[in-house]
Amino acid sequence: MQMKTMWLVLLVPAVAPLCPGQARKSVFVITDGEGVAGICRQEQTEPQDPELRQLLTGEVNAAVDGFLAGGADEVIVWDGHDGSRTLSAATIHPKAKLVIGNIGPMMTLDRGYTAVAFVGQHSMAGVRAGIMAHSYNSLGIQNMLLNGKRVGEIETRTALAGSFGIPVIFLSGDRAAARELHDIVPDAVTAEVKEGLARYSCISLSAAAARDLIREKAAQAARQIGSIKPYRITGPVTLEIEYTTRNSLPIGAETEPGREVVDDRTIRVHGKDLVEAWTRYEGR
Numbered sequence: 001m002q003m004k005t006m007w008l009v010l011l012v013p014a015v016a017p018l019c020p021g022q023a024r025k026s027v028f029v030i031t032d033g034e035g036v037a038g039i040c041r042q043e044q045t046e047p048q049d050p051e052l053r054q055l056l057t058g059e060v061n062a063a064v065d066g067f068l069a070g071g072a073d074e075v076i077v078w079d080g081h082d083g084s085r086t087l088s089a090a091t092i093h094p095k096a097k098l099v100i101g102n103i104g105p106m107m108t109l110d111r112g113y114t115a116v117a118f119v120g121q122h123s124m125a126g127v128r129a130g131i132m133a134h135s136y137n138s139l140g141i142q143n144m145l146l147n148g149k150r151v152g153e154i155e156t157r158t159a160l161a162g163s164f165g166i167p168v169i170f171l172s173g174d175r176a177a178a179r180e181l182h183d184i185v186p187d188a189v190t191a192e193v194k195e196g197l198a199r200y201s202c203i204s205l206s207a208a209a210a211r212d213l214i215r216e217k218a219a220q221a222a223r224q225i226g227s228i229k230p231y232r233i234t235g236p237v238t239l240e241i242e243y244t245t246r247n248s249l250p251i252g253a254e255t256e257p258g259r260e261v262v263d264d265r266t267i268r269v270h271g272k273d274l275v276e277a278w279t280r281y282e283g284r
Helices: 050-069 153-163 177-182 207-223 274-282
Strands: 026-031 073-078 094-102 114-119 141-146 168-174 188-197 201-204 237-243 257-261 267-270
Touching: 026 050, 050 073, 050 168, 050 207, 050 267, 094 257, 114 153, 114 177, 114 201, 114 207, 153 177, 153 274, 168 177, 168 207, 177 188, 177 207, 188 207, 237 274, 267 274
Parallel strands: 026 073, 026 114, 073 094, 114 168, 168 188
Antiparallel strands: 141 237, 188 201, 237 267, 257 267
């Protein structure tokens, strides 16, 4: 789950120079909390929970190790879980860059990353045996449809990256999340760190085993940069968001450009492409 904040911190360590003409391989990592090994109950996902911070940091640092070992030149990690309050500059991998805060609808994808990866990712709302499955906001959004297809964070962010020609190469999380990415990017490398039994029940790897798996699979993914293709959604796009029963659309929602009110808690957003539709939705 993600909440908006108004600040941004970017830590930029020194990096080794590249040979002339060599393309820089930059991996942008999006983190979350519900897909981390050992996290299976809602109260464990609080961003200040010490166990979550320790477990997520361990998985992130293992992924950074793997990407660098596989040939990446830099790894930029966005603390994407619940208000960007989980990761710390004191414990993040010393060779990583850490982004904290709200980074806008396009998620800095216009910076020209070579690849995108997910760490600690969950599946979309409504998935059976998806551990704490939801789409962006577990309390606020019931369903999200992209051109009539039910989607969540995995597909929308993978397609947004594809709009900039950037492939998603890696995901760590539960089995349902891995399956969700493979449905749209079959060649992506995944690390399944737990299996969902129900919404709040799972069979999880140990922290050490999960980190070893993530490190191995991240290195494999980095070595496959260039062979995994971006996932693109072309043409006009309709994004439909159905909010939960505790939410209603605000007065005047139908007057905003590209928006169509369906009922008291459902709105459709239209755009000539995904970038325009998503900006109209997230940039409101």
